[in-house]
Amino acid sequence: MALLSIRNLSVEFATAAGPFRAVDGVDLTVDQGDVLAIVGESGSGKSVSMLAMMGLLPWTATITADEMSFDGRDIRRLSARERRKVIGRDMAMIFQEPMSSLNPCFTVGFQIKEALRQHLNLDRAQRHARAIELMDLVGIPAPEKRLSAFPHQLSGGMSQRVMIAMALACKPRLLIADEPTTALDVTIQAQILDLLSDLQKETGMALILITHDMGVVAETAQRVQVQYAGQKVEEQPVEGLFATPHHPYTAALLAALPERATTRRLPTIPGVVPGQYDRPAGCLFAPRCAKATEICHSTRAPVQGAELGLARCHHPVTQPEEATQ
């Protein structure tokens, strides 16, 4: 049984200009010990789909799904109390903006200890010791001293590590990390990613990693899911995705990596992501796709089989060479 199983998740926001579908029929499965990366254009619904699962969206959001279960339990059926028990303890999230997710009025030590108090049965001295241990784990120097610091006294990278320490406080079974290393430089980033991989190996923690950094994906994830305009357009094991992407969007995205460039001018994807008003009738990527034919413009794309990376495409790419054109 999968640890986390989501089928056909959609999220629609009520906006002044009418309904806006931010997530459109996304499936997602994570087993114990899995490391799944989610990549895709900015605004493609990566954060919103995770927040929907955690029950953290505002009331303007309407969430529908055929299934949303964690450890065999239907998340939607949990009472508010049961949900609070699961979220924060078994399932934790590192949010995209670390600065705005820490409470500016309390010291970081208080905030970590509070998370420990709510979910674990430790006495005061044990909580203090565990808080220091956690800060040390994420590479914060002089952790005893930093416990009494307020969030504004820490640099961006330091707050990000405090957030990671808090998320790890209760040894979650699933950690969702939304751009966990963006404010960090590469040497510290490497340290954090090593820490997450170690935890995943030692405790069997599952990890969902949302990031724009394809290098991080290639070196950390086992499986990758690609999103475009609210839809999942491809899913593959990491080696396959980088060797032979099957969706033209994935192929175009990887071709734009400077380290893959064969010419000085980099390949680009013409056009922009569809917005609220110009959502195409057929495949959502068709207006920007070099391979699009008539059917792509008129008919929504089918989802191909696993051998084609579940590509949501009428004409999936099958050869590595084709992908780099």
Added chain:
Amino acid sequence: MTAPVIIAENLARHYVVGGGLFSKPQVVKALSEASFSIEPGKTLAVVGESGCGKSTLARLVTLIEEPTAGTLRIDGKAATPDTWASLRASVQIVFQDPYGSLNLRHRIGAILEEPLRINRPQMPAAERQAKAREMMALVGLRPEHYDRFPHMFSGGQRQRIAIARALMLEPKLLVLDEPVSALDLSIQSQVLNLLMDLQERLDLAYLFISHDLSVVRHMADEVIVMYLGRPVEYGTRDQVFEAPRHPYTKALLSATPTTEPHLRRERIKLEGELPSPLNVPEGCPFAPRCWKAQDLCRQTRPELGDGAHPAACHFPEGH
């Protein structure tokens, strides 16, 4: 050899912070001893950890701030307080955040014409407008965009607007402070291509600041690696990427994740953390994290020195 657009010698910038009733003011040495030159049509990249002084350098070079020490020659003229005003047009800057750096209440046309209105007040309005429209075409914006507001554009388009504005006064040097960090991969390549096109057409010199080493490798002719406010290595792109000499450069390169398995290197794990610029250790500032550090390193700070590929290290790599 063409004359450099900019020659910087021993630039430094110190900030005094604190100094309340009970605390002594402290000095942050944000930048020290930065020397370099850039020729027309060339790109010098500056890399280094967050807080190592990259943006401070950008502010000095664009004459937004005065250096605490050192000299700057731009386009053959020494930058002194009396020449600042006339030199300012020659160096322009583009910031990381395309949204924050544009006036959201102005139309694109007005945003582009503003530098001309301020610096060339005698220019007739019709000529200003013609120049703005010409610049829009140059950076790939459409004529109808002239009357639109910034919020109507994508991130990549907004960065094009910021670049267009920076080019209005026909600068010789463009300082790019993390110009693509806030952009998606697919938009990043559009903006980088635009920068390469403009450089070729206008023979622009770039000071390119970025923490993304794969972008730097693609764009740069020369690279400066900074650590805690000081250049620690300076060389051509190939020298720095193929044969790094400073251990810090080596660690940085080894920690950069890559999608290409054949580019992966044994990762060097650094212990400890970047020290605070308020409290720079004696000796080599990298010594507390360096796996090669010896007593000499903890006592005496190594100088960058001269030569073709200098490195501020007592025991550089490759020897």
